[in-house]
Amino acid sequence: MKRILIIGATSAIAEHCARIWAARGDALHLVARNEQHVQVIASDLKVRGASEVTTYCTDLNDMDKHEELLSSAEDALGEVDIVLIAHGTLSNQKSCELSVEETLQEIQTNALSSISLLTLIANKLEAKNRGTICVISSVAGDRGRASNYVYGSAKAMVTAFTSGLRQRLYKSNVSIVTIKPGFVDTPMTTGFRKGVLWAKPTTVAVSIVKAIDKKKAEVYVPSFWRLIMLTIRNIPNTIFLRVKF
Numbered sequence: 537m538k539r540i541l542i543i544g545a546t547s548a549i550a551e552h553c554a555r556i557w558a559a560r561g562d563a564l565h566l567v568a569r570n571e572q573h574v575q576v577i578a579s580d581l582k583v584r585g586a587s588e589v590t591t592y593c594t595d596l597n598d599m600d601k602h603e604e605l606l607s608s609a610e611d612a613l614g615e616v617d618i619v620l621i622a623h624g625t626l627s628n629q630k631s632c633e634l635s636v637e638e639t640l641q642e643i644q645t646n647a648l649s650s651i652s653l654l655t656l657i658a659n660k661l662e663a664k665n666r667g668t669i670c671v672i673s674s675v676a677g678d679r680g681r682a683s684n685y686v687y688g689s690a691k692a693m694v695t696a697f698t699s700g701l702r703q704r705l706y707k708s709n710v711s712i713v714t715i716k717p718g719f720v721d722t723p724m725t726t727g728f729r730k731g732v733l734w735a736k737p738t739t740v741a742v743s744i745v746k747a748i749d750k751k752k753a754e755v756y757v758p759s760f761w762r763l764i765m766l767t768i769r770n771i772p773n774t775i776f777l778r779v780k781f
């Protein structure tokens with residue numbers, strides 16, 4: 537039985553990971569800002585077999601609450617074996633271009649709030665010499681593109697931060713797993729026309745849980761995104777400037 541803290545627990549991807557852990561009989565502490573939604577998920581996870589499900593509600597941009605959030609997890613779970621950080625917003629690139637305030641808010645939600653949590657959680661796990669932290673970044677962080685570089689740059693920061701953190705904590709036996717999903721059919725992408733490159737949150741969750749079990753470092757989900765992003769990263773700048781995607 538694992539003790540798992542899920543931050544951003546109302547995310548569709550996180551909920552599907554939680555269902556897998558519930559079926560294994562794990563104990564779950566769910567952190568989200570929407571109290572009603574997280575309670576519905578908590579009840580469902582109990583029915584699905586979770587040995588214990590507790591909740592804590594906060595807006596994750598309220599970084600002054602992060603210490604309290606982690607204390608709530610320790611109170612509920614005792615030791616924490618696994619942490620999944622899943623919250624995020626898909627930035628409106630066009631309106632960010634017209635507003636510094638909105639741009640910084642998006643960087644706050646998609647990068648700084650996670651970095652605050654990662655710093656606090658990493659220090660706790662380092663002191664215990666054990667544990668796994670998994671963060672959902674994105675393929676969008678691999679190369680800034682005109683259509684979504686605010687969101688992409690925030691995710692790039694998360695990817696680079698977790699790369700350094702992983703190296704720092706290697707000797708402490710703490711694993712850092714960075715997930716880079718491509719397009720996933722969740723509430724975040726409602727309104728997008730779905731095509732062959734799109735994955736379901738159920739499939740993505742299976743890959744995330746497997747990556748955590750195997751203590752992988754960086755995982756593209758689905759795996760074909762590794763090749764797509766390798767290609768995109770290697771497009772020469774002279775061509776990249778002229779293409780639109």
Ligand SMILES: NC(=O)c1ccc[n+]([C@@H]2O[C@H](COP(=O)([O-])OP(=O)(O)OC[C@H]3O[C@@H](n4cnc5c(N)ncnc54)[C@H](OP(=O)(O)O)[C@@H]3O)[C@@H](O)[C@H]2O)c1
Nearest residue numbers: 546547548549569595596597623624674717719720722724
């Ligand atoms: N869907 C994709 O195509 C895709 C691709 C690559 C990466 N990702 C990443 O995958 C992760 C999960 O997203 P998803 O696809 O599962 O989308 P989702 O279902 O829309 O989940 C996003 C979650 O983030 C929460 N959230 C946002 N801002 C928050 C805040 N300030 N405080 C607390 N919670 C906050 C939302 O809470 P509310 O419900 O209260 O708004 C929601 O539960 C995100 O990090 C996203 O960037 C998604």
